[in-house]
Amino acid sequence: MAAVAMRLPVARKAVAPSGSRGDEKHLVAPGDTITTDTGYMRGHGTYVDEEKLIASVAGAVERVNKLVCVKALKTRYNGEVGDIVVGRITEVQQKRWKVETNSRLDSVLLLSSMNLPGGELRRRSAEDELAMRDYLQEGDLISAEVQSVFSDGAVSLHTRSLKYGKLGQGVLVQVSPSLVKRQKTHFHDLPCGASVILGNNGFIWIYPTTEQKDEEAGGFTTNLEPVPLSDREVISRLRNCIVALATQKLMLFDTSILYCYEASLSHQIKDILKPEVMEEIVLETRQRLLDLEG
Amino acid sequence: MPLDHRRLQGPDESQPPALWAGEGSGPRDPCALRPLFARAGLLSQAEGSAYVELSGGTKVLCAAWGPREAAEPGGGTAGGGGGGGGGRLVCEFRRAPFSSRGARPRPGGAAEREAEREAAAALREALEPAVRLARYPRARLAVSALLLQDGGSALAAAVSAASLALADAGVEMYDLAVGCALCRDPGHPSGAWLLQPGEAEERRAAARLTLALLPALNQVSAVLGGGRGGDPESWGEALRLGLDGCHRLYPVLRQSLLRAVKRRDAAHTPPGS
Amino acid sequence: MAAARRYCVPGERLCSAAEAAAGSGTYTRRGAVCAALAGCLRRGGGAGGVPQVAVLRDAEAQLLPDVGAVVTCRVCSINSRFAKVHILYVGSTPLRSAFRGTIRREDIRATEKDKVEVYKSFRPGDIVLAKVISLGDAQSNYLLSTAENELGVVVARSEAGVQMVPISWCEMQCPQTHTKDFRKVARVQPQFLQT
Amino acid sequence: MAAVCLSEAEKLYIVHGVQEDLRVDGRGCEDYRCAEVETDVVSNTSGSARVKLGHTDILVGVKAEMGTPKLEKPDEGYLEFFVDCSANATPEFEGRGGEELGTEIANTLYRVFSSEGSVDLKSLCINPREHCWVLYVDVLLLECGGNLFDAISIAVKAALFNTRIPKVRVLEDEEGSKEIELSDDPYDCIRLNVDDVPCIVTLSKIGYRHVVDATLQEEACSLASLLIAVTSKGALTCMKKIGKGSLDPESIFEMMETGKRVGKALHIALQKILDEEESLGTTRQKVGFLG
């Protein structure tokens, strides 16, 4: 019953990019001159030197009107107001928590930007300050929304809505933020029987779908009942599918995750992470997504 | 070439012949425990102290200090995991320069320091489960063990002595930790395990094992062994033998601790009250 | 004195948890009260008539400042936001080594918190009574508060080196030079006064 | 150690999962993650191997250098272990940050190999009391994803299997002075018999059960683990409790049994892959880090 699988490493196959849409894009590397036309505005991933607009990261050039940006394939999370993020508390300070969100500086959650037990309109007292660790302590996970971005790039979060707050039992997967597709909603109850929060910062939270949505006490009580085995199987399968999608660099959104989940059903959960299975199911997902687009 | 007359012209490294002679000890009962002498609370400078001696030559002196402020705030949380957890237990293990005879690494040399550090880490792992560290948030407890004479089973004796010293210092603990050592005699036909080996037996042994037990909780807090000990069944047998040994040693340690407590009490209560 | 005192060592089972509540120096495990200290056993009536068992040692040597405890400390440095102190006593028990604590500006007094100024409340060297409000976190030390009438400076020396006399809840005077200094003065309760 | 910080609820989820024999990544309690093994990856060593176990990535190089035998064992060579927890694995290891863990692992390796017969040390002797081969086994930790001990022991075994030590001859002239001559033929070399080289199986106690090959997250949920070194024949050469917690005597016996069973499976899988690689011969396309 003990299973030990060992293998020799296999060299990656070069992906044949023939005819793929990657060719249409204007790809640049650091130091490349994008344009010498001075009419453009400098965006992310570019800098100006001797009146030339030069790329500073490797990626595809994006032009919005006069603004030119280069989007790197993989970076830390760049906060934008309104983003949904999942983060982990790293530090409890006076009046605020420091939150790890894979940004270049730790994000902050002010005591005043969160719902405290007992309702929206409560004044934050000195007792609340001392009891901060009772609400959220180091290691706790939260879902939150980006409230503002400071000048140095640090992000300030808020959880002033019932859908945000402390996360309970479930599994976290970390992927590159660029793999998470921006959508109207990042909270999904998937029909396969579990829910996911696709944080814009690349933190993905998979958890059992709860019956009653609106919890009292602003989500500070965590359900400590064991999650039933059937739910665990779905969550583990979803987790491995998301890992597979991220390894094979396919954008993550509800449909791609669901398609991948369905493609994986013929395999055992633990086998999904084998390289050849990952490749197979992601390829199938890719194909179905293309068919969907028509 | 000028000769160095101040030094004896001999080989750089040498060992006394006794090392190679071996002792003519007859067969002994593998289950026999060497008589153990323990006394708690014998040093006045340390907050808690204990001395453990195994007949045959192992002598360990331990001192313990109660909660002190951790050196740097937050230093303990890095390894503590889970944020503002309990206190830290700092252990030290030293061999006196005269502790052993025969081939030993140069005193204070890198090899010796390394061995001491490993023993200190083993000591910490054996004691940590016994101490209620959660009761000492943001504080540091310290134990220092000094091996005066190594006559075998030194680490096991140090574990027992250190837990006595901590209890003597008034540190809150779940239980005492009792250490016991074993080794497997290659000469013996069935390769039986010997309890509390002496130094010579330890040196000859094919395999060695040190255990620590929390007797009241019936939890094993340290297992450290290596060598050609055979299949798991044989090691299992050693484990059983060793745990039994720990249980047999426990009353001795308990008595010595009680005696120390009474002595302390008597010293503080004025006579006739 | 009762007949034989019972002594115990850590780990010893004292009684079932149903019989008595676990007092100091004990812990409960699997429905039993066990000793956590090597010391003398004492049974006594606890709160609400439930008997309580505790293990006592001669000296309460191992006390740590706990939330709610009143501590005596010495101010070692001040700045505009807080005063740093060394905790010397917990209640009336001296600590074997000083623990560091912080009194933040907003915790100095109970009213008009925004008008408090640290240097008008404490000076380095003052002996202060304070209450522990939090064990602090990774960055800070024990957080202390003097926001009660009974808490604050009890002993302070003037620039002339003479012990000053309190003249109001916020001022002290030097008996020699008659200069007045601002302090957050404690109204010392008579029961705390020992020779 | 590169520890991860988890919330209480996450830990609870992992503990309950272990109870039900379904771990977060779908494995059962006795399943290893998929491991990749490749030998002969660093060409200026006597033997080398790279092992990837999940996100744990280990590179081992073995260098044979000439030395003097130890006094107690004049007719044997010896092994020296060194573990470099490099900053590649995690920034915490920068500077001297990885040293403590490195010495802990190296000490454990010494203990694991302390059993006579795990490696035929006599074959490393060139001439007694004077010259012997010293095998420097250098472990480089490149990425850390849990279960370091097991991965390192697999890599060490693979590297020792791959080790080729040049044959030497001792020439003695009339005056009795000896000269050592290295064989000219690079293919004329000694290989080590690794049949008795043990592998480490770490069993982490999570809740009431124990798991093998714990991930970093699972390690964060475990208070105590038992580390067992098992040879392919099922003999134990080392046993060690690690971690802050304590273990039930009964569970130790169970863990030893599991360790033996899993260890045997581990050895079979490893030997199979080493043989398979060797059968491909020199024509095998090396993957290394470029793959």
Add this chain to the structure above:
Amino acid sequence: MAALELLSAEGFRPDGRRPAELRKLRARMGVFAQPDGSAYIEQGNTKALAVVYGPHEMRGPRSKALPDRALVNCQYSMATFSTGERKRRPHGDRKSSEMSLHLKQTFEAAILTELFPRSQIDIYVQILQADGGNYCACVNAATLAVIDAGIPLRDYVCASSAGLVEDAALADLSYLEEAAGGPQAALALLPTSGQMALLQLDSRLHEDRLGAVLEAAGGACRAVHAVLDRVVREHVRELTALLGD
């Protein structure tokens, strides 16, 4: 023993290269999953790994944070088995501390650090096999790793060494050629703008010859740039194709 002939009469070097020819250069980006960026490079038999963590919050004392730009932190380390004779320590000796400092200076010149005030960027390089040009391999690997991490760079930083043998300037020295003890230079260049990020010259060299050596090193850097650029573009193209959308 006759001195080893570093340049034959026909103009070949011991390993069969022409004076200006580079060793075979192969590289790959994105070797590891956990760091923000990683890369591996082989220049002949010199093999190096580089990983980048960051930009992230300062580790250790916050007071070390720079208010206007990111702190670049480098560590150069050599695997104990990387050299012909086993090394005792992977890092911490004088030479590797010096290398770490050089790397830091090189990348402070190239990374647009002013975009990330108060944060820190860690660059760790590891020599797996040493066969000359260790510093250069590390710089090249680190450049790829920084690009992989998506950290803005002014330009690639490409490094190469050059030496002088009998009036002929040799590019990209191997260990054998370095050990011969002739004058040698290591140059880190931002190829597009032609700016030098670091130039180090060992041993005595007549000033008239400096030009030739620099030219050889510069030429080699540009050749390195061509290879690295190809690796980066390949990587970007592949990933963009995979990501689709």
